[in-house]
Amino acid sequence: xxxxxxxxxxxxGGPRELLRWVATGAAVSRADLSRLSGLSPxxxxxxxxxxxxxxxxxxxxxxxxxxxRRPRQLAVPTGGAVVGAIDLGAHHARVGTLDLSGRVVQARxxxxxxxxGPEAVLGALLAEVTTLVGGxxxxxxxxxxxxxxxxxxxxxxxxxxxxxxxxxxxxPGWNGFDVAAFCAGRVDVPVIVDNDANLMAxxxxxxxxxxxxxxxxxxxxxxxxxxxxxxxxxxxxxxGSAGDISHCRVVADPAPPCxxxxxxxxxxxxxxxxxxxxxxxxxxxxxxxxGVIRLIDDGDRQATALARQAGRAVGxxxxxxxxxxxxxxxxxxxxLADCEPLLASMRATLYERCxxxxxxxxxxxxxxAGQDVGITGAAHLVIDHVVAAx
Ligand SMILES: [Zn+2]
Numbered sequence: 001x002x003x004x005x006x007x008x009x010x011x012x013g014g015p016r017e018l019l020r021w022v023a024t025g026a027a028v029s030r031a032d033l034s035r036l037s038g039l040s041p042x043x044x045x046x047x048x049x050x051x052x053x054x055x056x057x058x059x060x061x062x063x064x065x066x067x068x069r070r071p072r073q074l075a076v077p078t079g080g081a082v083v084g085a086i087d088l089g090a091h092h093a094r095v096g097t098l099d100l101s102g103r104v105v106q107a108r109x110x111x112x113x114x115x116x117g118p119e120a121v122l123g124a125l126l127a128e129v130t131t132l133v134g135g136x137x138x139x140x141x142x143x144x145x146x147x148x149x150x151x152x153x154x155x156x157x158x159x160x161x162x163x164x165x166x167x168x169x170x171x172p173g174w175n176g177f178d179v180a181a182f183c184a185g186r187v188d189v190p191v192i193v194d195n196d197a198n199l200m201a202x203x204x205x206x207x208x209x210x211x212x213x214x215x216x217x218x219x220x221x222x223x224x225x226x227x228x229x230x231x232x233x234x235x236x237x238x239x240g241s242a243g244d245i246s247h248c249r250v251v252a253d254p255a256p257p258c259x260x261x262x263x264x265x266x267x268x269x270x271x272x273x274x275x276x277x278x279x280x281x282x283x284x285x286x287x288x289x290x291g292v293i294r295l296i297d298d299g300d301r302q303a304t305a306l307a308r309q310a311g312r313a314v315g316x317x318x319x320x321x322x323x324x325x326x327x328x329x330x331x332x333x334x335x336l337a338d339c340e341p342l343l344a345s346m347r348a349t350l351y352e353r354c355x356x357x358x359x360x361x362x363x364x365x366x367x368x369a370g371q372d373v374g375i376t377g378a379a380h381l382v383i384d385h386v387v388a389a390x
Contacts, residue, residue, distance in 0.1 A: 013037030087374030151378030160240030201227025203377030221334035315349025333367030
């Protein structure tokens with residue numbers, strides 16, 4: 001065993017991992033769990049009982065007999081909407097309910113005006129979660145009854161320990177807002193807050209790359225950020241800002257001013273908001289990111305050149321990240337991930353600037369998990385919290 005493998009090994013057979021093996025179908029019985037974890041049957045039974053008592057696992061009749069008593073089968077309760085999730089964006093929010101296996105039960109997209117401020121926006125989205133849970137008969141119609149918690153993704157920096165938003169770009173009125181405290185006054189279940197890139201990373205890793213230990217997920221939409229999976233776990237760093245590449249400086253001439261007060265930040269060059277600003281500066285009448293993407297799809301010369309420049313800028317920063325961190329996969333999600341010229345120049349810059357050893361087996365992909373990746377990550381945050389509490 002190398003030192004690298006140690007952190008995962010320590011977790012082996014923990015309640016979260018037992019639950020995941022059952023949720024993914026890798027295990028259907030206590031015997032399976034004992035075999036996979038290497039733990040003794042009595043230890044596994046103890047942990048399984050605790051998970052059953054918490055309602056996180058259930059027994060579903062008898063499995064196939066191999067002679068002797070038929071073993072009871074284990075399953076993660078499904079069908080009931082028990083986790084609420086909100087993935088807040090600059091103009092839209094994805095709101096959903098998910099079951100304990102992380103499967104989406106219901107989800108809808110709502111228009112959002114972030115400038116209306118945190119009380120109005122979060123108040124409306126929490127009400128929407130309540131409505132969704134109430135509309136699900138399996139949840140019993142009561143938020144406090146079946147709901148185990150709510151996970152919320154914010155498109156800006158979140159101090160992880162407190163759930164407070166710190167110096168977000170393009171979110172007037174949100175700086176310093178205590179999301180966790182605001183929500184605690186409105187719902188009586190745990191509310192866990194994180195930034196949207198971390199939730200995308202967690203959702204994508206759990207659904208697509210759970211076998212990989214080291215991964216970087218870039219979220220490129222109106223803003224730009226990334227989430228880091230290290231040794232199989234979301235890496236937040238000391239305060240929660242790990243992976244926030246938005247204000248890393250890139251080569252740009254002239255260096256456009258950034259909302260943070262500096263110039264030439266990645267966000268000021270390569271984010272969706274930056275592309276809108278740059279095109280407008282060139283006299284192209286475009287109002288939002290949707291308009292920019294349409295121009296790029298239509299092969300517009302100015303928009304395509306800007307997308308290539310943005311891809312090079314993302315690639316420059318990513319090359320530093322890849323050389324430093326040596327991930328197995330770099331995946332890009334968010335609305336700009338479908339922008340082919342951006343992706344192509346990002347990929348070329350990465351290969352040009354990285355150590356051969358770092359790119360030899362590196363996967364460079366689009367995030368494949370779809371529009372529910374953020375709420376899936378939010379739900380997994382809550383599920384992990386519930387399991388840890390159990
Ligand atoms: Zn900046």
